[in-house]
Amino acid sequence: MTDIRLQPIEKGLSGSITVPGDKSISHRSIIFGSLAKGKTTVRHFLSGEDCLRTINAFRALGVSIEQDGETVILESEGKDSFKEPLQPINFGNSGTTARLLLGVFAALPFHITAYGDASLTNRPMDRVTKPLRQMGAKINGREKGKYLPLAVDGQKLSELTYHTPVKSAQVKSALLLAGLLADGETRITEDVKTRDHTERMLQSFGAKIDVTGTTVTVKGGQQLVGTDVYVPGDISSAAFFLVAACLVPGSDITLSNTGLNETRTGILDVLRDMGADMEIKEHKIQAGERIGDIRIRYRSLKGTEISGGIIPRLIDELPILALLATQADGDTLIKDAEELRFKETDRIEAIASTLRSFGAEVETTPDGMRIPGNQSLQGASADSFGDHRIGMMIAIASLIANGETILTDADSINISYPSFFADLRALQK
Ligand SMILES: O=C(O)C1=C[C@@H](OP(=O)(O)O)[C@@H](O)[C@H](O)C1
Numbered sequence: 292m293t294d295i296r297l298q299p300i301e302k303g304l305s306g307s308i309t310v311p312g313d314k315s316i317s318h319r320s321i322i323f324g325s326l327a328k329g330k331t332t333v334r335h336f337l338s339g340e341d342c343l344r345t346i347n348a349f350r351a352l353g354v355s356i357e358q359d360g361e362t363v364i365l366e367s368e369g370k371d372s373f374k375e376p377l378q379p380i381n382f383g384n385s386g387t388t389a390r391l392l393l394g395v396f397a398a399l400p401f402h403i404t405a406y407g408d409a410s411l412t413n414r415p416m417d418r419v420t421k422p423l424r425q426m427g428a429k430i431n432g433r434e435k436g437k438y439l440p441l442a443v444d445g446q447k448l449s450e451l452t453y454h455t456p457v458k459s460a461q462v463k464s465a466l467l468l469a470g471l472l473a474d475g476e477t478r479i480t481e482d483v484k485t486r487d488h489t490e491r492m493l494q495s496f497g498a499k500i501d502v503t504g505t506t507v508t509v510k511g512g513q514q515l516v517g518t519d520v521y522v523p524g525d526i527s528s529a530a531f532f533l534v535a536a537c538l539v540p541g542s543d544i545t546l547s548n549t550g551l552n553e554t555r556t557g558i559l560d561v562l563r564d565m566g567a568d569m570e571i572k573e574h575k576i577q578a579g580e581r582i583g584d585i586r587i588r589y590r591s592l593k594g595t596e597i598s599g600g601i602i603p604r605l606i607d608e609l610p611i612l613a614l615l616a617t618q619a620d621g622d623t624l625i626k627d628a629e630e631l632r633f634k635e636t637d638r639i640e641a642i643a644s645t646l647r648s649f650g651a652e653v654e655t656t657p658d659g660m661r662i663p664g665n666q667s668l669q670g671a672s673a674d675s676f677g678d679h680r681i682g683m684m685i686a687i688a689s690l691i692a693n694g695e696t697i698l699t700d701a702d703s704i705n706i707s708y709p710s711f712f713a714d715l716r717a718l719q720k
């Protein structure tokens with residue numbers, strides 16, 4: 292476990308970078324490329340630990356996957372060419388790998404055991420195992436299949452019509468994947484629209500789906516066809532530098548080729564609402580995903596309320612937005628974000644204890660927190676708790692805290708952003 296010593300910076304961030312590929316889209320490119328027949332070439336793939344778990348799982352099923360840095364080439368004959376893995380599959384720290392692959396494994400004619408690290412072993416899987424069982428899936432594990440490790444006895448699944456009670460793109464995606472491999476027509480409805488990369492990528496791999504409001508319908512038995520995927524920069528990674536630019540006076544940075552899918556751009560709406568000085572140049576659509584450059588310059592911001600339908604559009608950005616809130620003018624209130632309690636850590640508690648270790652005041656609630664603004668931060672010794680987003684939040688806090696900060700367990704950042712410190716240094720030149 293690496294500890295890193297960090298100092299406040301004296302001048303604003305400047306320059307332009309492209310952050311690594313989107314984590315959600317990178318996972319899906321491997322899943323769909325493996326299920327497809329033919330060759331799939333993925334460019335600007337995120338080589339973070341989570342996405343490598345997804346690659347390893349499909350290699351264990353016999354798919355040929357070659358990775359050369361940010362380029363991944365898959366050659367597959369589709370699911371009928373998969374073979375039964377002889378060893379348990381390790382999902383590591385990755386909730387997305389676990390939930391989405393349970394949807395796939397449930398429909399394959401194999402016995403597969405899967406496990407994860409200590410954090411993932413405590414995250415709920417029944418949000419997918421319950422509806423998958425309604426389709427006929429046979430999945431067994433602790434507490435009636437609530438937690439990993441899980442043993443899946445793949446079956447021919449039947450169609451499902453389901454209104455999901457959790458605001459989760461992982462649940463929706465797991466069920467759409469199972470539906471694609473099942474008989475009949477599967478129809479998933481959610482209360483609030485969550486990220487829709489699965490829907491977009493299914494179509495770019497040649498599947499026909501119907502999206503009406505917040506209901507997605509997929510017919511089973513459609514064969515996907517390999518294609519080329521360019522993965523946009525991950526807005527959830529860009530978020531750390533968007534906020535850094537709003538924290539450090541004099542900053543003027545551009546994050547080029549960033550994903551602008553509107554199910555992910557809640558942070559841009561919040562920054563605008565807080566008064567940020569931001570310009571967006573949208574320039575292309577790749578495989579159904581919008582991409583553009585975001586230029587942001589320092590300006591002092593005001594507090595806001597973040598609640599309701601915007602929450603799924605910025606769920607992973609709440610740690611870094613909470614840090615920003617400590618520096619805004621006025622209070623910030625975060626509500627309806629109970630899903631934060633089911634991430635790599637209980638992020639409501641992890642955010643609050645991290646900000647408190649920097650000397651800030653935070654009041655937590657069951658579904659969010661209230662953060663007063665205009666607080667001064669003191670350098671701290673702060674642990675990432677093994678949570679990559681908390682680790683990066685600590686690193687950005689150190690830029691404006693008085694004195695030295697020691698980030699312990701910095702390695703967790705490799706989960707989603709292995710080049711984080713290199714990119715931060717590039718913006719400090
Ligand atoms: O579908 C995905 O790729 C993801 C969905 C979100 O999780 P939930 O579906 O649990 O909200 C998000 O927090 C996670 O980082 C990635």
Ligand SMILES: C=C(OP(=O)(O)O)C(=O)O
Nearest residue numbers: 384385386387607634635
């Ligand atoms: C919650 C996250 O990921 P996952 O659920 O895939 O572990 C995240 O990246 O913040």
